[in-house]
Amino acid sequence: MTRITAVWTARDDLAAMLAALNVDGDQCRYVGGAVRDALLGIEAADIDIATRLHPEEVMARLETAGLRTVPTGLAHGTVTAVLPNGPVEITTLRRDVATDGRHAEVAFTDDWREDAARRDFTINALFADPATLEVTDYFGGLADLDARLVRFIGDAGARILEDHLRILRYFRFHARFGGAADADALAACTTHADRLKALSRERIARELLLLLGSADPLAAAQLMADCGIWRVILPETAPDGLAQLEILLAREGQTGALPEALLRLAALLPTDPLLADTVAARLRLSKTQRLALGRYATPWPTSGTARQIAAEVQPADSVAPWLLLRAPDAMVSEGLKSLEGWQAPQFPLGGRDILALGVHAGPAVAKVLGEIRQRWIAEDFPEADRVRQIASEVAQSAG
Incomplete structure (x- = not known):
C-alpha cells in the first residue's frame, strides 16, 4: 500500500479539524494536488479535503469545535476552514448532473469513486486517509505519476x-x-x-x-x-514566438532570473506595444499587468546603458525583465547585474532652479529642464555641481 509523507500531515491544527469532522468514522480524506505533490516530494501549495459530510454539517461540526469557517462555495459543496497554519478547503463528494463546458450542475454523493470519476486527470484523483496516510487510487494515477x-x-x-x-x-x-x-x-x-x-x-x-x-x-x-x-x-502569436520563448528561457537559465509568466507571454507576441495592449485588454489583465506587457513588447532602445534606459522607464521594476527579453545578447548579463539593487538617483533640479537661471516662466522651463535631465542621464547621473554646470550651459543656449 502506498502512503504519503509530508510535513503538513503533522499539523496540529489540521488534526484538530479532522477530529471534529470524523467523530463518527471515515468522513474525510485528503485529495488532489496535496496528495499528488506529497508523493512527488513537492511542498503542497494548498490542502484540500474531500468529505461525505454536507457543507452545513461541516460548518456545524467545526463551529462546535471552535473553528471558524467561510462558506466559499456552498452551491458546489465547498467550505473553507480558517486554521492558524493556513486555510483548508473542504468539499463534499460530488457527481455531475449536467455540464455545458463552462459550468457544472452537481449533486452530493457519499461514494469516493464517483467523486474521483468527475475529476480531470488520474494524477489529480488520488485520495489519502488522514489516519493511515494510505493512498486510494481508482484510475491508475499512481502508475501515471511514476511514468x-x-x-x-x-x-x-x-x-x-x-x-x-x-x-x-x-x-x-x-x-x-x-x-x-x-x-x-x-x-x-x-x-x-x-x-x-x-x-x-x-x-x-x-x-x-x-x-x-x-x-x-x-x-x-x-x-x-x-x-x-x-x-x-492567442491568434496574435508571432511566427517566431516559440523561438523567442526558447531564447528567453535560455537567458533565464544563464542569468538565474526567476520565471515571469507575463514576460513569457510577451515573448510569444510580436514586438508591438499596441498589439500587446489589445491582447491585455481582451484577456482582462489588470492595469499593472497591462502596462508591464506593453513595456515588454516594446523594442529595446538602440543606445544607452541599462541604467540610463531604466532612469526613463515606468514602471521601474519592468526594466530588468524587459532587458532580459529584448536587449542584445551582449548586454543581457552585465545589464542585469548593473540593475541589481540600483535605483535611479533623484534629479537634483526643479522649475525654480531654471527660473533662477533667467529662463522665462512658461513652456520654456519644462523644455530646458528636460534637456538638462537628458544630459544628466547621458553622463551617468553626475553630482549636483556638474548638473548646475549643465544647467547653465543649456539655459544660455536657450537664450
Missing part, C-alpha cells in the same frame, strides 16, 4: 466537453509533470480546440499565465501549437 504521464480519466473528449478549460489545464499539468504526451489527450485537445472560444477571457488568462509560469513551458507550448491551441486563445 510522468498526464492522462484524462476515462474518455478524454468527454472530460473536455464537461469543462472546456481542461484543454489548457492538460497542457499546464503536462508542462509541470509530464514526460511523454498522451496521444488520446492530444487528439481530444485538437478536436475540441475551438470550444475554448466559449470560455471567459478571465479564465483563459488565469490558466494561460499559470501554464507559462511553470519551470519550463516550452515543450507544452510547442504541443499547443501542434494542436492548434494558440490560434484560438
Whole structure:
C-alpha cells in the first residue's frame, strides 16, 4: 500500500479539524494536488479535503469545535476552514448532473469513486486517509505519476466537453509533470480546440499565465501549437514566438532570473506595444499587468546603458525583465547585474532652479529642464555641481 509523507500531515491544527469532522468514522480524506505533490516530494501549495459530510454539517461540526469557517462555495459543496497554519478547503463528494463546458450542475454523493470519476486527470484523483496516510487510487494515477504521464480519466473528449478549460489545464499539468504526451489527450485537445472560444477571457488568462509560469513551458507550448491551441486563445502569436520563448528561457537559465509568466507571454507576441495592449485588454489583465506587457513588447532602445534606459522607464521594476527579453545578447548579463539593487538617483533640479537661471516662466522651463535631465542621464547621473554646470550651459543656449 502506498502512503504519503509530508510535513503538513503533522499539523496540529489540521488534526484538530479532522477530529471534529470524523467523530463518527471515515468522513474525510485528503485529495488532489496535496496528495499528488506529497508523493512527488513537492511542498503542497494548498490542502484540500474531500468529505461525505454536507457543507452545513461541516460548518456545524467545526463551529462546535471552535473553528471558524467561510462558506466559499456552498452551491458546489465547498467550505473553507480558517486554521492558524493556513486555510483548508473542504468539499463534499460530488457527481455531475449536467455540464455545458463552462459550468457544472452537481449533486452530493457519499461514494469516493464517483467523486474521483468527475475529476480531470488520474494524477489529480488520488485520495489519502488522514489516519493511515494510505493512498486510494481508482484510475491508475499512481502508475501515471511514476511514468510522468498526464492522462484524462476515462474518455478524454468527454472530460473536455464537461469543462472546456481542461484543454489548457492538460497542457499546464503536462508542462509541470509530464514526460511523454498522451496521444488520446492530444487528439481530444485538437478536436475540441475551438470550444475554448466559449470560455471567459478571465479564465483563459488565469490558466494561460499559470501554464507559462511553470519551470519550463516550452515543450507544452510547442504541443499547443501542434494542436492548434494558440490560434484560438492567442491568434496574435508571432511566427517566431516559440523561438523567442526558447531564447528567453535560455537567458533565464544563464542569468538565474526567476520565471515571469507575463514576460513569457510577451515573448510569444510580436514586438508591438499596441498589439500587446489589445491582447491585455481582451484577456482582462489588470492595469499593472497591462502596462508591464506593453513595456515588454516594446523594442529595446538602440543606445544607452541599462541604467540610463531604466532612469526613463515606468514602471521601474519592468526594466530588468524587459532587458532580459529584448536587449542584445551582449548586454543581457552585465545589464542585469548593473540593475541589481540600483535605483535611479533623484534629479537634483526643479522649475525654480531654471527660473533662477533667467529662463522665462512658461513652456520654456519644462523644455530646458528636460534637456538638462537628458544630459544628466547621458553622463551617468553626475553630482549636483556638474548638473548646475549643465544647467547653465543649456539655459544660455536657450537664450
